[in-house]
Amino acid sequence: MSTNSTWNCGDYENHVVSNNVRFKTCVVHNANGDAQTVLVVQNRASVAVAIEGWLEFEGAGSEYTVFCAPSPLNPGYTHGCYGPSAQVGSAVAKGRAQLELNGVWDTYSRYVYN
Numbered sequence: 019m020s021t022n023s024t025w026n027c028g029d030y031e032n033h034v035v036s037n038n039v040r041f042k043t044c045v046v047h048n049a050n051g052d053a054q055t056v057l058v059v060q061n062r063a064s065v066a067v068a069i070e071g072w073l074e075f076e077g078a079g080s081e082y083t084v085f086c087a088p089s090p091l092n093p094g095y096t097h098g099c100y101g102p103s104a105q106v107g108s109a110v111a112k113g114r115a116q117l118e119l120n121g122v123w124d125t126y127s128r129y130v131y132n
Contacts, residue, residue, distance in 0.1 A: 024048055028130045030060065033119045038063035039091075041071075041124075043115040047132040052103040053077055055084075055113030055130075059098075061091045070118045073101040077111025077132070080104035106132075 021027060027044035044056040055075040061067055071086035086099035101113070111132045117124050 025056075026130060026132055027058070028128055031124075031127060033117055033122075033124050035119045035122045035124075036063060036067075039067055039069075039117075039119050041115065041117040041127070043113055043127040043130045045075075045111055045113045045130050045132045047106070047111065048103075051105055051107040053106045053111040053132050054103045055101040055115065057086055057099040057115035057117065058096060059091060059117060060096045061093055064093050066090050066092045068120050069097065071099055072116040072126075073099065073113065074115070074126070075101055075104065075111065075113045077104060078106035078109035080106065 030040040030042045033039045041059045047053040055073045070088040073084045084101045112129045116126045
């Protein structure tokens with residue numbers, strides 16, 4: 019999974035269960051004025067882990083909370099959970115995410131702004 023200049027991401031945060039599983043929140047804003055929240059999870063552990071999550075988004079009168087379905091994440095892989103796009107034009111949009119790792123929820127990330 020790769021990002022470019024349309025992605026504004028917070029720093030990776032270690033999950034409370036393992037320093038080898040990190041997550042960050044990104045807000046993607048495209049040239050059409052659409053934006054969305056993305057949860058990015060990286061597994062640096064030597065074993066597969068079970069993940070799921072929540073995404074929150076607010077911008078230009080649009081709001082959503084979306085569940086990221088349970089998924090295995092193999093060692094050395096990075097996975098993204100994408101929220102729906104919302105039309106925000108040039109307005110400020112913000113998003114945050116929460117990760118469950120092997121049945122344990124971490125706190126929500128800090129908000130990320132476009």
